[in-house]
Amino acid sequence: KKEAAASTMSAASVHPDAAMDIPKAKGQRTVIIGGGVSGLTIARYLRQAAPDMQVVLLERNATYQFCPLSNLYMVGGMDLNYFCRSYLDAAKNGGYLYAQSTVYDADLENKMVYTDQGKIGYDWLVIAPGIDYNYTSIGVKDPEEEYILRQNYPAGFMPGSEHISLKHKLENFKGGIWLNTTPAGNYRCLPAPYERTCLVADFMKKHKIKGKVIHLDANPDITIKKKGFHAAFNELYKDYVEYIPNFDFQSVDVAKKTISSSFDTIHFDDAAIYPRVRASKLIEKLGINKPGDLQFEADIDPYTYAVKGHPDVFVTGDSRWMPYSKSANTANSEGHFVAQVIANRAKGKDTPWISPHTICFSMVEYGPVESISVSAQYAYNKKKGAFEFANVQLIEKWSKALGDGTIAWGESILGDISGNQGKA
Numbered sequence: 001k002k003e004a005a006a007s008t009m010s011a012a013s014v015h016p017d018a019a020m021d022i023p024k025a026k027g028q029r030t031v032i033i034g035g036g037v038s039g040l041t042i043a044r045y046l047r048q049a050a051p052d053m054q055v056v057l058l059e060r061n062a063t064y065q066f067c068p069l070s071n072l073y074m075v076g077g078m079d080l081n082y083f084c085r086s087y088l089d090a091a092k093n094g095g096y097l098y099a100q101s102t103v104y105d106a107d108l109e110n111k112m113v114y115t116d117q118g119k120i121g122y123d124w125l126v127i128a129p130g131i132d133y134n135y136t137s138i139g140v141k142d143p144e145e146e147y148i149l150r151q152n153y154p155a156g157f158m159p160g161s162e163h164i165s166l167k168h169k170l171e172n173f174k175g176g177i178w179l180n181t182t183p184a185g186n187y188r189c190l191p192a193p194y195e196r197t198c199l200v201a202d203f204m205k206k207h208k209i210k211g212k213v214i215h216l217d218a219n220p221d222i223t224i225k226k227k228g229f230h231a232a233f234n235e236l237y238k239d240y241v242e243y244i245p246n247f248d249f250q251s252v253d254v255a256k257k258t259i260s261s262s263f264d265t266i267h268f269d270d271a272a273i274y275p276r277v278r279a280s281k282l283i284e285k286l287g288i289n290k291p292g293d294l295q296f297e298a299d300i301d302p303y304t305y306a307v308k309g310h311p312d313v314f315v316t317g318d319s320r321w322m323p324y325s326k327s328a329n330t331a332n333s334e335g336h337f338v339a340q341v342i343a344n345r346a347k348g349k350d351t352p353w354i355s356p357h358t359i360c361f362s363m364v365e366y367g368p369v370e371s372i373s374v375s376a377q378y379a380y381n382k383k384k385g386a387f388e389f390a391n392v393q394l395i396e397k398w399s400k401a402l403g404d405g406t407i408a409w410g411e412s413i414l415g416d417i418s419g420n421q422g423k424a
Helices: 002-012 037-049 070-074 087-094 143-152 161-171 192-206 226-236 281-285 328-346 400-418
Strands: 029-033 054-059 063-065 084-086 097-100 103-107 112-115 118-121 124-127 131-134 176-182 211-217 241-244 251-253 258-260 265-267 270-272 276-279 310-315 358-365 370-381 386-399
Touching (some): 029 037, 037 054, 037 328, 037 400, 054 087, 063 087, 070 161, 084 087, 084 400, 087 400, 124 328, 161 270, 176 192, 176 265, 192 241, 192 358, 226 386, 328 358, 358 400, 370 400, 386 400
Parallel strands (some): 029 054, 029 124, 054 097, 124 310, 176 211, 176 270, 211 241
Antiparallel strands (some): 112 118, 251 258, 258 265, 358 370, 370 386
């Protein structure tokens, strides 16, 4: 039995110096770490822009799950099948290689990525690992307390188990105080916490659940679509929503079900607690985070996404430092651009900068879905020395037409990243 166990362990583990079992590249190779919206977009469109290049997507998950619109799934307004796609099908449709593997390190000088399935060399590297949570931002510093909080009151902004858990929690909610929070900083999906408050309140209203949603916001006011969300809180959910801005999170007591600021302590019966986000810890481990950045985001050229000092390495999606919306449409439009940057660099050509495009629908009711929306691009303000919104188009009066547009937008993004307009 001992020999059998040892043999099994040996077969399951891969020596760090062993090469990954991957077809040999006939030309240049691009390795992409992370199969979110950004990584999937780059994989597909780089193969179109550079058909002779081998593109390898490294992703630890076996199935892709879409994060946007997950609040609708949480309240039972949409089936999970809508959100899921096969990485195998996406790779087949896009003509690239997908290797299910966990990346734990990379040698940027020697152009090597290390995974649990072996090492793989590259000519070009894209790092698109998404976000991590920073629980110290809400006063939770003990690892044991952090994981109790993660498992009992998940934030719901990393797709997968968090969304399923929140749906189960809401289905079993008997009444009282449901707590939602909005963090400080440039967090993933700016309007989504407020959207969640609307939909949870609508769920309580539809199911005649006695209680209310308390929304604690670290910011001085609603961060985007302010007029629309305030109107929804006041007109649709006056008896169900209490909005509290400027909440300086100091501590969370899971046992007592309380969350405290410097001046107040709020009791809750159930919650989705969203701490401040940070770039994936892989960015910090590789030593490419921007000095002094509170979110440990990558130090990259904002016009090419190339890491400073490493013109063959790019960081895209929610780990980049630029203050763009951390949203699916933004990541998708960035992916199209960076795919072209890499294809052109491989030919010795430059690529003129194109602003990312943020298109975001936010639901305020469901059954039927009614939404508000924003469309925006970005421009660099030389006087302020910062990027800011440009060409903003806001629609803050909700409608069923925008609700229909919400679902169609999601299907469009899913189709673009997977090459498959149908469901999983």
